[in-house]
Amino acid sequence: xxxxxxxxxxxxxxxxxxxxxxxxxxxxxxxxxxxxxxxxxxxxxxxxxxxxxxxxxxxxxxxxxxxxxxxxxxxxxxxxxxxxxxxxxxxxxxxxxxxxxxxxxxxxxx
Amino acid sequence: xxxxxxxxxxxxxxxxxxxxxxxxxxxxxxxxxxxxxxxxxxxxxxxxxxxxxxxxxxxxxxxxxxxxxxxxxxxxxxxxxxxxxxxxxxxxxxxxxxxxxxxxxxxxxxxxxxxxxxxxxxxxxxxxxxxxxx
Amino acid sequence: xxxxxxxxxxxxxxxxxxxxxxxxxxxxxxxxxxxxxxxxxxxxxxxxxxxxxxxxxxxxxxxxxxxxxxxxxxxxxxxxxxxxxxxxxxxxxxxxxxxxxx
Numbered sequence: 001x002x003x004x005x006x007x008x009x010x011x012x013x014x015x016x017x018x019x020x021x022x023x024x025x026x027x028x029x030x031x032x033x034x035x036x037x038x039x040x041x042x043x044x045x046x047x048x049x050x051x052x053x054x055x056x057x058x059x060x061x062x063x064x065x066x067x068x069x070x071x072x073x074x075x076x077x078x079x080x081x082x083x084x085x086x087x088x089x090x091x092x093x094x095x096x097x098x099x100x101x102x103x104x105x106x107x108x109x110x
Numbered sequence: 111x112x113x114x115x116x117x118x119x120x121x122x123x124x125x126x127x128x129x130x131x132x133x134x135x136x137x138x139x140x141x142x143x144x145x146x147x148x149x150x151x152x153x154x155x156x157x158x159x160x161x162x163x164x165x166x167x168x169x170x171x172x173x174x175x176x177x178x179x180x181x182x183x184x185x186x187x188x189x190x191x192x193x194x195x196x197x198x199x200x201x202x203x204x205x206x207x208x209x210x211x212x213x214x215x216x217x218x219x220x221x222x223x224x225x226x227x228x229x230x231x232x233x234x235x236x237x238x239x240x241x242x243x244x
Numbered sequence: 245x246x247x248x249x250x251x252x253x254x255x256x257x258x259x260x261x262x263x264x265x266x267x268x269x270x271x272x273x274x275x276x277x278x279x280x281x282x283x284x285x286x287x288x289x290x291x292x293x294x295x296x297x298x299x300x301x302x303x304x305x306x307x308x309x310x311x312x313x314x315x316x317x318x319x320x321x322x323x324x325x326x327x328x329x330x331x332x333x334x335x336x337x338x339x340x341x342x343x344x345x346x
Contacts, residue, residue: 058179059171063142066182073217123254125312126279154254157282160314167308167328174314197256199287199319 005031017099024052024102032100036091040100044088046075051101061106064094116140116147117238120155125170130158133244134176141183148187148238149180150231156194159223161206174206181210181222188222191231246271248339252278252346255290264345265293270300275327275335281309286321298323306332 001012005028011019016032018024029048033040040048050071054062062070064082072080079085085093094106118137124130140147151159158177165172180188188208195201202225209219226234235241249268255261261280268274274297276283283290284305294303298321307326310317317326327335336342 057175059173059176060138060179062179062182063138065142066179069213070182122257123279123282123313125309126252126254154257154279154282157313162316163314164311165308166311167306168312170312172312197289198282199285199291204314 003028003031003035015099015105017105018102021102021104028102029100036096038100041088044097044100046079047071047085047088047093047097048101050074051097051103055101055103061094061098061101061103063106064092067093067097113144113146114239115237116145116240116242117150117235118147119150119152119235119241119243120158121153122244123154123157124163124173125165125168129244130155131173133242134173136242136244137180137185138176138183141185144184147185148189148234149185150189150191150234151194152191152231153194154198156190156198156200156205159188159190159205159208160200161204177206177208180208184210186210186220186222187224189224189226189231189234192225192227245341246273246339248272248335248342249274250342250344251276251280251283252344254279255283255293256288260345261290262293264343265297268297268301273302273304273335273339275304275306275332277306277309277332279309281305282313282315284310284320284324284326285315286319291321295321304331304335 001014001016003010003012010023010028013019030040051061054070068080068082068085071085089096098106118133120130120133122129137147137149163172163174190205205223208222210222211217212220249264249272251261251264251274253260261283264274283294285291304325304327307328310326
């Protein structure tokens with residue numbers, strides 16, 4: 001699979017995740033979201049940016065439980081719950097948000 | 111599901127074989143099952159958590175920083191055997207500063223590494239219900 | 245006939261490193277790679293044995309493997325030479341034969 005972004009072909013695996021994590025740009029995130037008819041809002045970006053920082057620091061995509069707790073700490077309790085995260089990423093905050101953030105599927109996420 | 115005491119025993123240096131990385135991945139997955147998980151670093155396993163690891167020269171992913179995420183996964187007990195460090199010319203200062211944040215104590219950072227001698231490690235192992243060796 | 249001995253197992257885990265030291269001749273070279281790189285550190289339970297072997301043999305370590313395990317150059321046994329992959333190749337060329345202690 002491949003995705004066309006700004007005239008560049010970005011390679012995706014069979015589940016739609018980036019093959020080369022370094023090929024990510026914000027434009028790639030928008031294009032990945034558009035594939036699923038999602039328009040990224042500031043609220044989406046808060047989570048995407050958080051995931052990218054987490055990956056940079058720990059070299060893993062966090063499990064949903066870890067993501068939820070960490071978002072609660074960083075962005076407030078009203079956002080650190082699965083209801084809020086699922087409202088932004090209905091296909092699962094782990095899978096869907098990590099995909100847009102250009103990260104691998106979270107370890108332990110089936 | 112009843113909670114059991116799970117211990118992952120790490121006895122090999124990272125990068126030379128795949129054991130250390132495999133163990134870490136299973137540990138992260140197992141955290142989803144909300145068991146009482148602890149890790150033991152014995153023998154060459156202590157090299158897994160040394161600080162300053164630099165894999166630029168071998169073209170492998172440096173996964174040492176992932177151990178710093180263990181606290182987020184509610185894994186707060188990392189037993190390190192003193193004798194294993196000493197035999198390798200290492201001291202606790204050579205290990206990464208691995209901590210967990212206590213949500214009930216205003217996110218205060220608390221140390222995860224528990225330094226034990228060989229006889230204490232024997233007791234820790236004897237106290238487990240499930241032991242997975244890597 | 246100088247020989248290059250390549251060791252890739254930690255001396256704290258397997259006997260292959262010790263076996264290598266027992267079988268290497270004066271004038272031979274020993275290269276530590278992968279998990280064997282940890283033996284380049286000084287003040288370990290193995291360093292005296294390695295230093296004794298260095299009396300009549302040259303010992304090298306693949307620097308990348310040593311650094312990957314978080315070990316610093318200033319704590320390496322004096323006299324061990326750190327090499328990169330190009331140095332590894334040079335060693336195999338300089339020696340007539342190579343023996344791997346797996």
